[in-house]
Amino acid sequence: MSSPHWSAPVAHAPVDATVAIPGSKSMTNRALILAALAGSPATVTRPLRSRDTELMAGALRSLGVGVGEDFDDWQVLPGELTGPARIDCGLAGTVMRFVPPVAALADGEVVVDGDPYARRRPMGPLITALRELGADIDDGGRGALPFTIRGRGTVEGGTVTIDASGSSQLVSGLLLAAPRFEKGVEVRHVGPPVPSAPHLAMTVEMLRERGAAVEVEDDVWRVAPGPLRGGETVIEPDLSNAAQFLGAALVTGGRVTVPGWPERTTQPGDALRGLLAAMGAEVTSGPDGLTVRGSGTFEGLEADLHEVGELTPVLAALAALASSPSRLTGIAHLRGHETDRLAALVNEINALGGDATELPDGIAINPRPLRGGVFHTYDDHRMVMAAAVLGLAVPGVEVENVATVGKTLPDFTELWGSMVTA
Incomplete structure (x- = not known):
């Protein structure tokens, strides 16, 4: 044997x-989120095709976004975000931190879950931040997966304070969806330094490439409400x-x-x-x-x-x-x-x-x-x-x-x- x-x-x-x-996994999953929230069709060229990125594509499809395959590229057709839906995050940090702010924009209930170990990964700061920004989330008091988002088709947005010392993805997830929030988002980090600063720089740069207005000042990030452009993103x-x-x-x-x-x-x-x-x-x-x-x-x-x-x-x-x-x-x-x-x-x-x-x-x-x-x-x-x-x-x-x-x-x-x- x-x-x-x-x-x-x-x-x-x-x-x-x-x-x-x-x-790049990090660039592929950010590009998919931004494409899903854009005002026109988008193409993600030379993406990574792996479990993490397939989970991201599957999550967006569950919410009503068209993610089609054109040979090795992904064609993304934004649509109305709707529930009911069930999101499988697997063990992908980018899916569990980037998709919930998008799911909060959906009209209907969205259940977010993942692999057993994913239920131990830090999510409390993101859940609390989304509630303060106007989202309705039932996590049974766990601050972790699984949880249910009761979407109303919009999120008010505004200013929120978060301890993102556990993961820079907690900030990136809020920033990526912020252009679609009514008031945009101002994220203030309070706590030990945020790890993986290059990943935050990646989020800011990719938002700006899609037309978002982003300001960064020390541990404060501001994203104004406004439309995102579609078009092509080439993945490194x-x-x-x-x-x-x-x-x-x-x-x-x-x-x-x-x-x-x-x-x-x-x-x-x-x-x-x-x-x-x-x-x-x-x-x-x-x-x-x-x-x-x-x-x-x-x-x-x-x-x-x-x-x-x-x-x-x-x-x-x-x-x-x-x-x-x-x-x-x-x-x-x-x-x-x-x-x-x-x-x-x-x-x-x-x-x-x-x-x-x-x-x-x-x-x-x-x-x-x-x-x-x-x-x-x-x-x-x-x-x-x-x-x-x-x-x-x-x-x-x-x-x-x-x-x-x-x-x-x-x-x-x-x-x-x-x-x-x-």
Whole structure:
């Protein structure tokens, strides 16, 4: 009988590959929301097709939006938002934080639910904010999924104060729907710093590209009411999903090029240039894309990853294979992601013989010789990517539930295998 696990391939030689990365999940799901609220048809070109983006498309269809397929692109035909509807968020943070403000604009009841772990992800601040802006929501006092939105076809909007220190998506969700609220929205953040600031910059830039009037001042965001334009949005490659491929160049002393790397972007993954260089990589960019070359040995990393927390799993895997200790900090909010990523990374690295310690706001890793074993993924796509990086140098890494990587990169195992054998 075949093993239920995926055997992470070992690199027996330096990798030498060009890897085309599919579109950005973050940009795709923002583009779908803005297209659904636009005043004319829209096209999302070169979108990511994955579980998270299919859940977003399905959620919008449930509310009456036409989302059709034109080869690899999505054609979006805005329509009247109506209930009754049931929204399946899966484990997608962008769906559970971006869709409820849109659903509040629907006429009728909308039930919002997701996978079991999704019911533990922070939603209370968003639910409270939507109520203060005029939405009618019944969450049974849980501040979490599942909940029911009793839409009246409109939301008053106005000024709201929110603690978004758990996720920048709590702010982005309100901003994306704000142009359709009667008074727009002024969101004021009070609390510890909002993580993933590049994602907020992405939300603001994409709103402005669709014609929204947005002002940003410290921890205050203002979006005026008004129509959104349709038209085309071209999705960039998902730079965060490039992390493990570029990291493979470090681990194996090889070369990996990611074509289409944008010269200017709001994606957090662009920070890989500096982070990998700090570990000893040679990083260059040009017409062919971004290229990373490794020498076969590389140093640990001391970095505050508060703004780029999604890169943590792959960077932690690299740190476990580095030549010196690492401290990755500023990432306490990762305890509320698809799983408690800090605890998961410490558990799985140590299970392979590593030396990882959980810090109040991060992870400390001291390199030690690793051994093979089962690497659990906790239904978290980025845990799969971390395991694959470790498997390049550690024979016998067996990855449990590799299919969960379909959340953002369904073709991951094929792309990875092609890179290792190239």
